[in-house]
Amino acid sequence: MTALSIRDLRVRFGAFTAVGGVSFDAADDEVHFLIGPNGAGKTTCVDAITGLVRGSGSVTMGGTELLGRSVQATARRGVGRTFQTASVFEQLTVVQNLDIAAGLHRRWPALLGMRRSVEPRVEQALRDTGLTELQDAAAGTLSHGQKQWLEIGMLLVQDAQALMLDEPVAGMSHDERVATGELLHRVKRGRAVVVVEHDMEFMRTFASRVTVLHQGQVLSQGSVTEVQEDPRVQEVYLGTAAQPEEELVHA
Numbered sequence: 001m002t003a004l005s006i007r008d009l010r011v012r013f014g015a016f017t018a019v020g021g022v023s024f025d026a027a028d029d030e031v032h033f034l035i036g037p038n039g040a041g042k043t044t045c046v047d048a049i050t051g052l053v054r055g056s057g058s059v060t061m062g063g064t065e066l067l068g069r070s071v072q073a074t075a076r077r078g079v080g081r082t083f084q085t086a087s088v089f090e091q092l093t094v095v096q097n098l099d100i101a102a103g104l105h106r107r108w109p110a111l112l113g114m115r116r117s118v119e120p121r122v123e124q125a126l127r128d129t130g131l132t133e134l135q136d137a138a139a140g141t142l143s144h145g146q147k148q149w150l151e152i153g154m155l156l157v158q159d160a161q162a163l164m165l166d167e168p169v170a171g172m173s174h175d176e177r178v179a180t181g182e183l184l185h186r187v188k189r190g191r192a193v194v195v196v197e198h199d200m201e202f203m204r205t206f207a208s209r210v211t212v213l214h215q216g217q218v219l220s221q222g223s224v225t226e227v228q229e230d231p232r233v234q235e236v237y238l239g240t241a242a243q244p245e246e247e248l249v250h251a
């Protein structure tokens with residue numbers, strides 16, 4: 001089922017068109033990658049979808065128009081977003097971060113002391129993100145990768161139906177990348193997951209579908225194999241269509 005439908009999305013910064021009519025569908029149960037060279041308009045698309053910048057066109061989820069709403073209103077409609085730098089409360093524990101994201105406004109003495117019980121949705125998010133063992137650790141002591149997973153968990157407890165993740169594996173170790181890919185495939189059940197990413201090996205391993213942007217336009221869309229074999233994609237990444245597809249993986 002199509003969760004998020006983007007049609008003719010356009011974003012201008014003054015006279016400059018950063019996104020010039022982008023359309024794609026992000027379906028439930030899929031990890032949809034948005035790739036493209038620097039400046040292609042990937043982050044601007046996500047910014048427009050999540051209400052951070054003004055765009056024209058249409059972004060619908062479950063038939064409801066999202067474009068024109070504030071960041072908060074878009075989030076309330078179920079579109080969650082992470083940034084490259086995780087924004088967790090470093091002094092609080094993992095479970096306290098999740099409690100706050102879930103809107104479980106515990107009184108501060110309780111929040112600062114030991115928790116009494118864990119809400120089912122918080123427990124589920126701990127399981128999905130693999131952070132159960134670390135639930136009482138201060139978020140500030142987590143690795144870069146674990147902080148990203150906590151941030152994804154914070155979207156899960158908010159019941160986000162579409163997750164927009166901006167370069168989630170940047171700066172991660174190989175093992176953390178693999179764990180993140182597996183995490184995305186766990187959390188995609190019943191949700192659309194959209195990933196902006198430069199890491200081609202990560203994309204190739206974990207993408208259900210791929211949209212390639214170039215200069216604010218959709219250059220190619222399809223499965224990993226389809227976009228890798230598309231000569232226009234090879235041209236943009238390699239400057240020539242004559243290179244073997246395998247090189248795209250290492251671009």
Ligand SMILES: Nc1ncnc2c1ncn2[C@@H]1O[C@H](COP(=O)(O)OP(=O)(O)OP(=O)(O)O)[C@@H](O)[C@H]1O
Nearest residue numbers: 013016017018036037038039040041042043044045
């Ligand atoms: N606030 C802004 N004002 C003016 N131009 C902007 C603004 N934000 C982005 N741009 C420009 O819009 C274009 C698209 O930028 P965007 O960050 O969306 O690309 P991207 O594909 O995410 O690139 P990268 O992979 O390097 O992050 C770029 O040319 C960028 O310089």
